Structures are given as structure tokens and as C-alpha cells.
Amino acid sequence: LKNKLEELRKEKGLNQDELASILKVSRQTISSLENGRYNPSLILAFKIAALFRMSIEEIFIFGEDENE
Amino acid sequence: MNNKKNLVFIFLIGIMGYFLGAIVYDLVSGFSRAGSHLSGFLTATVFFGLYFLYLKKKFPKILDDMTIEQHDEREKTIREKAGHCTLYFVFASTFIISIFAMIKNHILLGIVSGSIYVILLTIYLLLTYYFKRKI
Numbered sequence: 001l002k003n004k005l006e007e008l009r010k011e012k013g014l015n016q017d018e019l020a021s022i023l024k025v026s027r028q029t030i031s032s033l034e035n036g037r038y039n040p041s042l043i044l045a046f047k048i049a050a051l052f053r054m055s056i057e058e059i060f061i062f063g064e065d066e067n068e
Numbered sequence: 069m070n071n072k073k074n075l076v077f078i079f080l081i082g083i084m085g086y087f088l089g090a091i092v093y094d095l096v097s098g099f100s101r102a103g104s105h106l107s108g109f110l111t112a113t114v115f116f117g118l119y120f121l122y123l124k125k126k127f128p129k130i131l132d133d134m135t136i137e138q139h140d141e142r143e144k145t146i147r148e149k150a151g152h153c154t155l156y157f158v159f160a161s162t163f164i165i166s167i168f169a170m171i172k173n174h175i176l177l178g179i180v181s182g183s184i185y186v187i188l189l190t191i192y193l194l195l196t197y198y199f200k201r202k203i
Contacts, residue, residue, distance in 0.1 A: 020136075024136055024139075025136065025140050025141065025142070026136060026137050026140045026142065026143065028142065029140055029141065029142040029143075032142055038142050038145075040141070041141050044141060
């Protein structure tokens with residue numbers, strides 16, 4: 001699952017700590033999400049989408065090879 | 069004070085409280101293994117309580133960060149994975165020890181490790197059944 005989280009966060013002028021604080025997760029979670037090491041739960045994905053006023057699909061891109 | 073320093077401090081307070089409680093108990097009422105442990109744990113708990121009250125008053129943000137970290141979904145996933153691996157390790161270890169005890173005729177060890185294996189397996193299967201019905 002690829003995502004545009006880092007790009008959107010920077011556009012909004014937030015650092016990882018600030019975004020983590022808004023989403024009530026740890027800074028490490030934000031870092032892992034941005035690096036693609038961790039996929040968010042549906043609830044967290046909705047929270048992120050709501051924060052950036054976008055749909056989940058616009059932020060998180062599901063690659064076809066994820067099925068394999 | 070940052071989170072890492074705080075965790076180290078909590079660990080040190082626990083150790084200090086435990087030893088202080090145990091030593092004071094031994095000095096006051098003579099040596100008793102159970103009493104020393106109990107006194108140590110109680111003193112450590114009191115120290116933790118006092119330290120948390122201090123944090124709440126002086127550094128409330130650290131307590132908030134600790135709460136967030138505890139409920140953080142990535143942390144939960146990590147704990148689940150670590151717990152799962154630990155469970156399989158304990159299963160394998162107790163099974164191997166039981167077999168080894170049976171071969172070497174260590175009856176008591178065989179009974180203890182075999183019982184632990186069966187109890188763990190039963191709890192695991194019961195919880196799996198429970199969560200399958202619940203989720």
C-alpha cells in the first residue's frame with residue numbers, strides 16, 4: 001500500500017510529531033506509515049482522510065501486486 | 069524530560085523501590101522470602117504512584133504521550149506479533165522439555181512441563197474459539 005502522507009503532511013506544514021499528536025498516534029507510527037512499513041487500520045485511514053479532506057483512495061494507493 | 073528518559077527513570081524507581089522495601093522489611097522483621105518480596109513490590113507500587121502523581125502535576129504532556137503510545141495501533145500490532153512468537157516459542161520449549169524428560173525418566177519434570185503444555189494449549193484453543201465467535 002503506497003501513500004501520499006509525507007507529501008500531504010509537508011503541504012500542510014506539519015512535522016511528524018504534530019501530525020501524530022492530531023491523529024493521537026505515536027510519531028513512530030507516522031514515520032512507518034510514510035515509509036510504507038506499516039499499513040493503517042481502516043479507522044486511522046479514515047481519520048487521515050478526514051484531516052486532509054480527501055478520500056482514502058486519494059491518499060492510499062493499492063498496488064495490484066499486493067494481492068500476490 | 070523526554071519519553072525515553074522517563075521510561076528509564078520509571079524502571080530505576082521500580083528497582084529502587086523493590087530493594088528498599090525488601091531491605092527495610094528484612095531489617096525490621098527478620099528475613100522472610102515471601103515477606104521481602106511482598107514488601108518490595110508494595111514499596112515499588114507506592115513509588116510508582118508517587119512518581120505518576122508528580123508527572124501529572126509537573127509534566128502532564130509526558131503522561132498524555134504515554135497513554136497515546138499505549139493505545140497506539142502500531143504498538144498494539146507489534147505487541148500482538150511479539151506475543152504470538154513468544155507463545156509458539158513457549159509451546160515448542162515445553163514440548164521439547166516434556167519429550168526430553170520422558171526419555172530421561174525425569175518424572176516430576178515431565179509432569180510439570182507436560183501439564184504446562186496442556187494448560188497453555190487448552191487456554192489458547194479456548195480463547196481462539198471465544199474470539200472466533202466474538203469477532
